[in-house]
Structures are given as C-alpha cells and as structure tokens.
Amino acid sequence: MVKLPVIALAAALSGAASADVANPMLKVARAPHAILDADKDGDGAISRAEFFAMNLARFDQMDADHDGRLSMAERTAPGGTPHPSPADLDGDGCVSKAEFFFNLGAIFTHFDANGDGRIAGDEIAPAPAPAQPAQ
Numbered sequence: 001m002v003k004l005p006v007i008a009l010a011a012a013l014s015g016a017a018s019a020d021v022a023n024p025m026l027k028v029a030r031a032p033h034a035i036l037d038a039d040k041d042g043d044g045a046i047s048r049a050e051f052f053a054m055n056l057a058r059f060d061q062m063d064a065d066h067d068g069r070l071s072m073a074e075r076t077a078p079g080g081t082p083h084p085s086p087a088d089l090d091g092d093g094c095v096s097k098a099e100f101f102f103n104l105g106a107i108f109t110h111f112d113a114n115g116d117g118r119i120a121g122d123e124i125a126p127a128p129a130p131a132q133p134a135q
Contacts, residue, residue, distance in 0.1 A: 045120030051108050052101075059100050069094040 038046050038054040046054070060066075062074050071094050076082045087095045089102065111119050 043118075043120075045118035047118055048105075048108055048112075051119065052104060055101065055104055059097060069096050070100065 038050050040050055040053070041047070059070070062070055064074050065071075070085075072082045072084075075085055075095065084093075085095050087099050087102070089099045090096075108119070109115075111123055113123050
C-alpha cells in the first residue's frame with residue numbers, strides 16, 4: 001500500500017513546484033494543515049467529494065490568468081525549473097482542466113487502499129519532520 005502524506009495530488013498531476021516528475025503519483029505536499037483543509041466535514045478522512053473539491057480549488061489557485069489551462073509558468077514554482085507535465089495529454093505545453101482531472105478517480109482509488117470510499121487512517125502517512133539545521 002502506498003501511504004499518502006497530506007494529499008496534495010493536484011500539484012502532482014500538474015507537475016507544479018517540483019523538478020521531480022519521474023513519478024507524479026508520489027509527489028505530495030508536506031504541509032500538515034493540508035489534510036485538515038481538505039477534510040471539510042471534520043471526520044478525519046478525505047472523501048471522494050472532498051478530494052475532488054480540494055483539487056478543483058488547487059487548479060483554480062494555480063490558474064493565475066483564469067484561462068482554464070495551466071501553462072508551464074503557472075506549474076513552475078518561483079525559482080524552479082520548468083518541465084513538461086505528464087498530465088499534458090495532448091502535448092500542447094499546457095494542462096487543461098480536463099487533463100488535470102482525467103486521472104483523479106484512479107488516483108483516489110489507488111490511495112483508498114481498503115476501498116471504503118475515504119482516504120484515512122493508515123492510508124495517510126504523517127508528514128515528514130522538518131530537517132533540523134546543522135549545529
């Protein structure tokens with residue numbers, strides 16, 4: 001079973017904010033508040049509806065010019081290296097909303113290891129502890 005720390009797969013699908021595009025399924029956010037933000041009903045799990053809503057909000061946040069597509073610039077973190085996204089299915093250099101959401105159902109099912117329609121419990125790994133500065 002693949003454990004998901006915090007669940008920010010939108011960035012993974014779009015190729016946002018990372019030069020590591022080898023396996024977009026494994027790229028996740030590190031912010032511990034993200035799980036709480038996605039869990040709108042407060043039950044400690046992410047439902048399919050919450051998962052899709054979280055990703056819709058993430059897409060809209062990333063789409064700075066509100067054209068319904070994520071350009072390479074919109075998918076690249078400040079100071080990051082631009083790179084193609086595996087979610088760009090038609091190869092036009094942009095990720096449309098349709099491309100962005102194309103695999104979300106399969107991704108949700110992948111992380112919902114027990115098939116109960118929620119990502120919770122041992123399906124969610126704790127976020128890694130921040131690196132301690134060398135002394």
